[in-house]
Amino acid sequence: MWRWLHPYAKPEATYHLLQKLLPWFVALTLVTLVTGVIWGLAFAPGDYQQGDSYRIIFLHVPSAIFSMGAYMGMAIMGAIALIWQIKTAEWSIPAIAPVGAALTVVALLTGAIWGKPMWGTWWVWDARLTSELILLFLYVGVMALYFAFDDARTGAKAAAILSLVGVINLPIIHFSVEWWNTLHQGATITKFERPSIATSMLIPLLICLAGFAFLTVSLVMMRLKNEILRHELHRPWAQQRLEQD
Amino acid sequence: MNPRRKKRLTWVAVLVIGVSVATGLMLYALSQSIDLFYTPTELVEGKGKDKQKPQVGQRIRVGGMVVEGSVERNRETLEVSFEITDIGPEVTVLYQGILPDLFREGQGIVAQGELIEPTVLKASEVLAKHDEEYMPPELAEQMKGIKHVNPNKVEEGGEQ
Numbered sequence: 342m343w344r345w346l347h348p349y350a351k352p353e354a355t356y357h358l359l360q361k362l363l364p365w366f367v368a369l370t371l372v373t374l375v376t377g378v379i380w381g382l383a384f385a386p387g388d389y390q391q392g393d394s395y396r397i398i399f400l401h402v403p404s405a406i407f408s409m410g411a412y413m414g415m416a417i418m419g420a421i422a423l424i425w426q427i428k429t430a431e432w433s434i435p436a437i438a439p440v441g442a443a444l445t446v447v448a449l450l451t452g453a454i455w456g457k458p459m460w461g462t463w464w465v466w467d468a469r470l471t472s473e474l475i476l477l478f479l480y481v482g483v484m485a486l487y488f489a490f491d492d493a494r495t496g497a498k499a500a501a502i503l504s505l506v507g508v509i510n511l512p513i514i515h516f517s518v519e520w521w522n523t524l525h526q527g528a529t530i531t532k533f534e535r536p537s538i539a540t541s542m543l544i545p546l547l548i549c550l551a552g553f554a555f556l557t558v559s560l561v562m563m564r565l566k567n568e569i570l571r572h573e574l575h576r577p578w579a580q581q582r583l584e585q586d
Numbered sequence: 587m588n589p590r591r592k593k594r595l596t597w598v599a600v601l602v603i604g605v606s607v608a609t610g611l612m613l614y615a616l617s618q619s620i621d622l623f624y625t626p627t628e629l630v631e632g633k634g635k636d637k638q639k640p641q642v643g644q645r646i647r648v649g650g651m652v653v654e655g656s657v658e659r660n661r662e663t664l665e666v667s668f669e670i671t672d673i674g675p676e677v678t679v680l681y682q683g684i685l686p687d688l689f690r691e692g693q694g695i696v697a698q699g700e701l702i703e704p705t706v707l708k709a710s711e712v713l714a715k716h717d718e719e720y721m722p723p724e725l726a727e728q729m730k731g732i733k734h735v736n737p738n739k740v741e742e743g744g745e746q
Contacts, residue, residue, distance in 0.1 A: 389726035390688060391716070398720070424594045460713045461686030467622040505602055509609045520613075521620045522649060524696055529718040539721040 374552030403553035405448035411441030419501030442480035468517035469525035623649035688714035
């Protein structure tokens, strides 16, 4: 069943696959992100209560969702790195972590900027905001741990364990608004019922979500390509590759 | 899967499950402290299994809906008072200062301050709690008949 995956344990094969897929993902990112953001910021109707201030959700919601999505991806790679000890999985940890951390920062900042006029405060220590801040610290911890050892593979193992331990934070972030009373509002679209947002706002939001998904994947692919090249520099295929470019 | 990988897989599973259980227990034990605010019902009837009530003089946060028609403003100063409720009891909030833009009657708010009587809070900060619904004004009018009245606008219009 997983036999088709086996060739990609070889970094060279993964590199060539990424090389082939990357242009498509970059193109999809550009199309969806530009459409979604322009539609959301300029053409979607204003909100009945918040007016135009609500438009920050077109950045806030996608970045928050994929700050968690990227973490999940990193943790899965961590598990693969620990169990199957595949080098590309180890290298994908430092490839994903900074991207996820950046998304977390964007989510926290856009949330604070929206919170000041709407709630009346930049920050409040409620369960949702605090757990999202912990996610940022987890990303920083994973990055720090990865590079904290002289032996790179020990570092990768330590970072993989931390990323697995941190997975428990993801359901906490998601359900924080249901389990405890918080200032942050409940889920608008990430729930099983009908989304509580008008269709004219939902469509650009979904396009923005797709845009951020492709953006996250593209950035991770670019970084992983670099990581592979960096580690394989001494091998003939990598040197050939560099000479060609 | 070879035995060494199987063993490592077991370790990873034990790690994740162990941490989840530990965190779950911890959060369960702390659940009352993680709540951001008391609801008016919790304030009156007590919170949690042991029905713990905050003392008069304690600094707490109370969150609920602003009761329609309860907002009273002092015309000379910035003093304002209003009732908040959830499903039963009402709590009076006294506040001096500028209310957030989203403050309306019928809107959820969270007030932080000192409890000066069992159901009276002298607030030092009032935050608006937004709900998760987003819609354009026309749709809101159709669906809800715009229940959210901005008290500032009503007063300017000379109604009330």
